[in-house]
Amino acid sequence: MEFYGLVDGTEISLRKFLQTLSGVDQIGAEARAAMLATRSIKTSAKNWAIDLAISMVDLTTLEGADTPGKVRALCNKAVRPDSTDSSVPSVGAICVYNDMVAIARKHLDSIGGSHVPVAAVSTAFPSGRASMAVKIQDTQDALDAGATEIDMVIDRGAFLSGQFQVVFDEIAKIRTLCGTKAHLKVILETGELVTYDNVRTASFIAMLAGADFIKTSTGKVSPAATPPVVLVMLEAVRDFHQLTNHKIGVKAAGGIRTTKDAIKQLVLVNETVGSQWLSPSLFRIGASALLNDLLMQRMKARDGFYPSPSYVSID
Amino acid sequence: MTDFDYAPALESRSIVTIESEYGHFINGEFVKGANHFPTINPSNEEVLSQIALGGAQDIDRAVASSRVAFESTWSKMPGKERGKYLYRIARIMQERSREFAVLESLDNGKPIRESRDIDIPLACAHFFYHAGWADKLEFAGVGSSPRPLGVAGQIIPWNFPLLMLAWKIAPALAAGNTVVLKPAETTSLTALLFAQVCQQAELPAGVVNIVTGDGRTGSALVDHPGIDKIAFTGSTQVGKAIARAIAPTKKKATLELGGKAANIVFDDAPVDECVEGIVNGIFFNQGHVCCAGSRLIVQESVAEEIVSKLKVRMSKIRVGDPLDKNTDLGAINSAEQLSKITALTKSGEDEGAMRWSPECALPKKGFWFAPTVFTGVTQAHRIAQEEIFGPVLSVLTFRTPQEAIEKANNTPYGLSAGVWSEKGSRIHWASQQLKAGVIWANTFNKFDPTSPFGGYKESGWGREGGSHGLTAYLKSAEEGGNNE
Numbered sequence: 001m002e003f004y005g006l007v008d009g010t011e012i013s014l015r016k017f018l019q020t021l022s023g024v025d026q027i028g029a030e031a032r033a034a035m036l037a038t039r040s041i042k043t044s045a046k047n048w049a050i051d052l053a054i055s056m057v058d059l060t061t062l063e064g065a066d067t068p069g070k071v072r073a074l075c076n077k078a079v080r081p082d083s084t085d086s087s088v089p090s091v092g093a094i095c096v097y098n099d100m101v102a103i104a105r106k107h108l109d110s111i112g113g114s115h116v117p118v119a120a121v122s123t124a125f126p127s128g129r130a131s132m133a134v135k136i137q138d139t140q141d142a143l144d145a146g147a148t149e150i151d152m153v154i155d156r157g158a159f160l161s162g163q164f165q166v167v168f169d170e171i172a173k174i175r176t177l178c179g180t181k182a183h184l185k186v187i188l189e190t191g192e193l194v195t196y197d198n199v200r201t202a203s204f205i206a207m208l209a210g211a212d213f214i215k216t217s218t219g220k221v222s223p224a225a226t227p228p229v230v231l232v233m234l235e236a237v238r239d240f241h242q243l244t245n246h247k248i249g250v251k252a253a254g255g256i257r258t259t260k261d262a263i264k265q266l267v268l269v270n271e272t273v274g275s276q277w278l279s280p281s282l283f284r285i286g287a288s289a290l291l292n293d294l295l296m297q298r299m300k301a302r303d304g305f306y307p308s309p310s311y312v313s314i315d
Numbered sequence: 316m317t318d319f320d321y322a323p324a325l326e327s328r329s330i331v332t333i334e335s336e337y338g339h340f341i342n343g344e345f346v347k348g349a350n351h352f353p354t355i356n357p358s359n360e361e362v363l364s365q366i367a368l369g370g371a372q373d374i375d376r377a378v379a380s381s382r383v384a385f386e387s388t389w390s391k392m393p394g395k396e397r398g399k400y401l402y403r404i405a406r407i408m409q410e411r412s413r414e415f416a417v418l419e420s421l422d423n424g425k426p427i428r429e430s431r432d433i434d435i436p437l438a439c440a441h442f443f444y445h446a447g448w449a450d451k452l453e454f455a456g457v458g459s460s461p462r463p464l465g466v467a468g469q470i471i472p473w474n475f476p477l478l479m480l481a482w483k484i485a486p487a488l489a490a491g492n493t494v495v496l497k498p499a500e501t502t503s504l505t506a507l508l509f510a511q512v513c514q515q516a517e518l519p520a521g522v523v524n525i526v527t528g529d530g531r532t533g534s535a536l537v538d539h540p541g542i543d544k545i546a547f548t549g550s551t552q553v554g555k556a557i558a559r560a561i562a563p564t565k566k567k568a569t570l571e572l573g574g575k576a577a578n579i580v581f582d583d584a585p586v587d588e589c590v591e592g593i594v595n596g597i598f599f600n601q602g603h604v605c606c607a608g609s610r611l612i613v614q615e616s617v618a619e620e621i622v623s624k625l626k627v628r629m630s631k632i633r634v635g636d637p638l639d640k641n642t643d644l645g646a647i648n649s650a651e652q653l654s655k656i657t658a659l660t661k662s663g664e665d666e667g668a669m670r671w672s673p674e675c676a677l678p679k680k681g682f683w684f685a686p687t688v689f690t691g692v693t694q695a696h697r698i699a700q701e702e703i704f705g706p707v708l709s710v711l712t713f714r715t716p717q718e719a720i721e722k723a724n725n726t727p728y729g730l731s732a733g734v735w736s737e738k739g740s741r742i743h744w745a746s747q748q749l750k751a752g753v754i755w756a757n758t759f760n761k762f763d764p765t766s767p768f769g770g771y772k773e774s775g776w777g778r779e780g781g782s783h784g785l786t787a788y789l790k791s792a793e794e795g796g797n798n799e
Contacts, residue, residue, distance in 0.1 A: 022583075022584070022585055022586040022587075023583070023585045023737045024585055024587070024588065025585040025588035025589075025737075025757050027588075027757070027758065028585065028587075028588025028589075028591055028592065028757065028758065029587070029588055031591070031758075032587075032588070032591050038428060038432070038640070039321065039640075039641055040321075040324035040640035040641055041321060041322075041324070042322050042323075042324045043322045044320075044322045045319065045320060045321050045322040046322070048319070048320075049319065235587050266319065267319075270319040271631050275318045275319055278318075278319055
């Protein structure tokens with residue numbers, strides 16, 4: 001059934017649905033996230049979490065200065081994060097601008113990385129300030145180039161001015177465009193939505209309109225994937241699952257730089273939605289610097305001492 | 316491994332040194348006791364040490380020492396100087412906080428996460444806060460030249476051993492009183508470590524005396540004619556006995572007794588944070604909390620959703636070794652308390668309420684009780700009336716706000732209450748109707764030294780914390796008294 005049978009595509013039905021959502025108490029949400037941050041993950045649990053986190057990384061480069069050479073180097077790293085240790089899993093995906101998609105796809109396929117998907121940021125990323133025609137063309141380009149994951153941004157201006165239906169319609173259109181060819185990740189840019197109530201509302205709009213994943217941030221705005229924001233999004237995903245029996249994924253992106261940060265995210269997942277979400281198909285971490293810290297922690301666990309950063313490839 | 320199994324993350328106990336036997340702390344020194352009784356680790360029944368059983372003679376010596384210290388030193392000392400000692404004690408406690416936390420968890424059974432993040436930091440905060448008051452007593456609200464009462468006899472419970480010590484000793488000392496403190500029978504170790512801190516801070520001898528023991532030791536303290544004030548935290552039953560014992564005397568008293576707090580959830584409550592608050596309200600410190608939110612009074616229209624989310628959340632509670640940093644629910648403090656909880660929960664089942672606990676493996680040795688919720692509870696049930704003092708929640712429902720208030724107030728207790736709603740006006744309205752000393756809005760079990768704490772009705776007399784708590788250790792110049 002379209003939109004899970006919860007809304008019918010009209011503004012009135014969307015507003016009615018959103019009214020049923022309970023509020024989020026800021027102090028309570030932050031206290032819960034802070035409490036979960038005290039979980040102490042050691043030894044075997046830490047080793048397991050490191051490998052899981054590596055497999056969840058969307059290895060990202062989103063710079064104006066990106067070149068084909070840089071993207072190819074990143075692809076090599078994505079397939080075999082540690083060239084000296086074949087037991088290290090490949091990352092979850094490569095995430096690039098859409099003009100780099102074809103280059104990344106071709107290179108990945110040529111180095112035995114056909115299992116690594118290419119994600120393209122889309123819909124006038126990062127600001128989302130363009131006409132719908134441009135956003136559609138942007139997405140179509142990425143799909144044509146072989147992207148199997150589309151990371152679109154929502155129109156935050158529309159959201160903040162209360163035009164929820166505009167936000168919904170854009171997502172629904174891109175959803176239709178992606179069809180079965182690509183997974184759709186919807187970036188809420190929580191740093192611009194500011195309140196947790198907004199994050200919860202935007203999460204539901206995105207899920208209702210057809211997101212496969214809801215994603216915190218573009219990485220261009222701070223704060224980004226803070227633990228309470230991810231907590232609130234995980235709670236939304238859990239509630240949506242209860243309502244529809246559909247599992248929506250969450251991608252935490254921006255500001256997750258250390259193994260400790262990544263493990264905190266996994267603890268949030270584990271204690272909020274449960275172990276079913278502890279898989280790259282339902283939880284991703286958008287990052288660039290994080291991967292090397294995970295690799296160094298992995299070497300530490302294997303060798304008993306911290307390696308010099310010189311032993312880890314910079315890209 | 317497909318599940319995220321947290322490997323054991325044990326806090327090292329090597330930081331604490333536990334003597335095989337302890338005496339009393341009288342006149343600045345540890346003195347041998349005549350008889351001893353064991354104190355155990357409730358999580359595995361290991362004997363930790365032998366504690367001295369204080370008798371009338373020990374109390375006598377302690378009170379005499381406190382009297383001398385009061386008259387010769389402490390009450391004469393400028394407030395500014397008393398403040399310095401309190402600051403010093405607070406800083407030493409902070410420096411030794413890891414030691415206090417491990418010892419508290421060993422002796423009490425509470426999770427190290429709570430002793431480390433709540434009990435010990437709050438205990439330090441009480442000393443810091445009252446240190447600041449010591450030279451500002453004329454602003455406490457008892458006239459321009461307030462006087463201390465004299466020697467305070469203080470009896471504390473086993474649920475927050477060091478924190479309750481801090482609640483008692485810090486204001487008493489700031490106001491210029493000296494104290495004789497009796498820790499709870501099952502949890503004396505952190506009080507004895509505190510005695511070492513007093514020595515380290517070079518607190519004048521006799522300002523703090525600590526006599527360990529059981530109920531008999533406590534009643535010897537209550538009955539001692541040299542005591543000017545009794546401060547007690549514990550059961551309502553013992554509180555009433557103390558009130559009777561001191562009725563014919565000039566002794567003042569503050570009593571902080573039991574509770575059966577209502578946690579009221581309206582239909583517009585923020586659901587996830589509310590579920591968190593319910594969990595924190597009743598499962599914090601194994602429910603060994605006098606202000607625990609043991610009665611959940613939830614609006615019927617959202618009861619199903621709240622209870623089902625609560626059960627999911629309860630299944631995430633990690634029960635086990637108190638020294639594991641990931642433990643949420645530790646051991647029940649004693650075999651005696653465990654049997655009380657067991658008996659009351661059985662009465663809940665017998666009276667027809669529905670009992671539910673998540674699946675959780677409890678350790679074989681030690682005293683353990685799984686987190687438990689009863690639904691279908693009515694006001695007539697014992698589990699809606701009596702204080703269980705364990706990890707057991709009773710769920711009742713209401714239809715109108717007025718009904719919620721009536722149910723909440725339908726108890727002989729009145730220590731605390733919680734109100735959950737996104738509507739500010741409703742929170743204010745409910746808070747004005749509730750007969751409880753502490754009311755939390757959209758949160759629960761939050762404590763701060765600046766905030767007065769205490770109960771209505773059978774939950775006690777007087778307040779602790781804030782200027783209210785301080786004035787319980789002061790009298791105005793007009794009241795005069797024998798210490799001038």
